[in-house]
Amino acid sequence: MHEIIEKAAVRGYLLEPEAMDLLKAYSFPIQDHHFLADNSTDNIPETISYPVVVKVVSPQIIHKSDVGGVKVNIQSKVELSAAISSMRAGIVSQLPDANIHGWKVDPFVSGGLEIILGAVNDSQFGMTLMLGVGGVFTEVINDSVFRVVPVSEVDIEDMISELKTQVFFEGFRGNKPLDKDVLKQMLLALNNLIEDNPLIREVDLNPIICNGPEIIPVDARIILAGQGAA
């Protein structure tokens, strides 16, 4: 079992930076991020290139957007600083007991096809992988496929070709056709992640922004056994 999971076992879920680090260890194409500790947000590094997304990192906050904990398309250092200040104020007033570790700053990716990759524990079949189209709209679009861990390469090829909205994958509105080999590798990596770490009960990579060979998870939740999940 990976040490990131061991360390987070007591908490029952991974914080987003931890989840991203774990995914990176499994060769997911994770963007480099900057982490600004909450007590040092006056010193925003010059090395950050814009636009960015900023997200709060706190063990008490799993659903960041619910508390104004995510701001996107920030264009400058000044804007970033102001965003953090106002987000902090808003969160403190809503959740006064939340312990804010700091702020995760990622490059802002937009304009691609949004897909979702996940894993969930099924009462009959055990851990299952899910691939869906639509990012936050996945439940509405209702185009998703499941397979049971462990999956083979052939199973993954079947998953990808089973999606109903194949037309999205062919490229549209200036988007390059999705590189299915890259997606396949990602699903294999997710399979390995689940197989290696039996403590994982749920994985939610949503959205994943796709543009040709660039398939980038911009958010990640990983929930471990004992945290309310089955």
Added chain:
Amino acid sequence: MSNSFESLFNPDSIAVIGASAVPGKVGYRIVENIISKNYKGKLHLVNPKGGMILEHEAVRGVEELPENIDTAIITTPKKSILPLVEECVKHGLKNLVVFTAGFREMGAEGKADEARLKELLANSNTRLIGPNCGGYCNPSAGLHATFEIYPKRGKVALVSQSGSICSVVTSNLAAMNIGISKYISLGNKLNVNEVDILDYLADDPETEVIVMYLEDVDNGKALMESAKRVSLKKPVVVMKTGRTKEGAQATLSHTGALAGNDKVADGAFKQMGLIRVDTLRDLFNVTGTILKIKDMANNELAILSDAGGPGVIAADAASSWGLKVSRTGDKARAELKAVLPDIASVVNPIDITFTRDISLYAKSIAILENQGYGAMLVTIPSHFDIKDEHVEWMSRVRKESSLPLAVAWLCADEVEPQKRRLWDAGVPAFDDPADAVYCLSRVYFYSEWKRKRTLG
């Protein structure tokens, strides 16, 4: 496991515990059924009063039976079951087929009784089918241990969680002149479940196609292990009910089972190469089709029609079900144009137009045969009184050609006997082109699944 399922399906000896001399009673009818089908093994009857039942002498208890009886059919009342099973285990009976109801499907007390039954069976070689099961049959052994319809002997095996479905499948396959190798109704699946039977049927030389009717899946992981192996050997057609919450609720009251997340089950079934269907009609049609057409090399469908309409219906269905209706190649088109009337369409669907000239069909197929299609569908709305001639040329094509052939013959009432003969000749015959296409698409799904996982 020293107790192979051979002792269940080909028992040297059977005991009916709860045999009765009173016509109409469960214990009478089962004995009558077993005797009437010429079961060749040794039949023992158990009735506490002893005496003669249907010219067989009944003993008064299990203790009077010889040791190691292969299979016992148990129809005694619920309150007798626990001590009876304990006795049977002690006497080394190998398989107990328990018809008696009143267990898990009846609530908490029944559940507790099942738990006790499980304990009794643990650490023994005795297996229990049921409780609350509908029995089973094996026509090749003349074995009819059930109230359901006795089938003619054939190549399709059925594993069902419902007894009546056994009759339903038997009679509907019989309409296509398709017989059964074995069927079994599992009831509450306390001890023996579909995975156990699947494993046995995979290696059964009498069985070419397996059909499963399930209301729940007890052990998904075990099913996955087993099914992947079985699907590589022979096709498995599955109907699993309880898709919707309402359906699942009905299942709860039928056998006390709970259906899981159906989308996951759907994915899992595909992963295992199981061919899932949603309606009984699809169950019969797909089973029949895959029995006659074992493989489709690709998903290219050639459609040959004598009228435009049905050809288009078939082409529409093809696009819904992942089959391609690709244009005929230049050379084929030229050859078709040379033999067909001027007004014929030769693109695919190939519409030879209304004709009484039977030879046009054979000529068209001879041209299309080696064009790389995976299957051909012939649609005929009418027959112009040449229905038997149609059967003849189709049967001949099926025998001489390597191209899988299916027929949609639309004037149902007129051609029932002919369609039956076509099934016999290995040509699936349907009323509706869409049904034919759907069934072919399932054959393709299975063929592809198998091909991708069998590469050398």
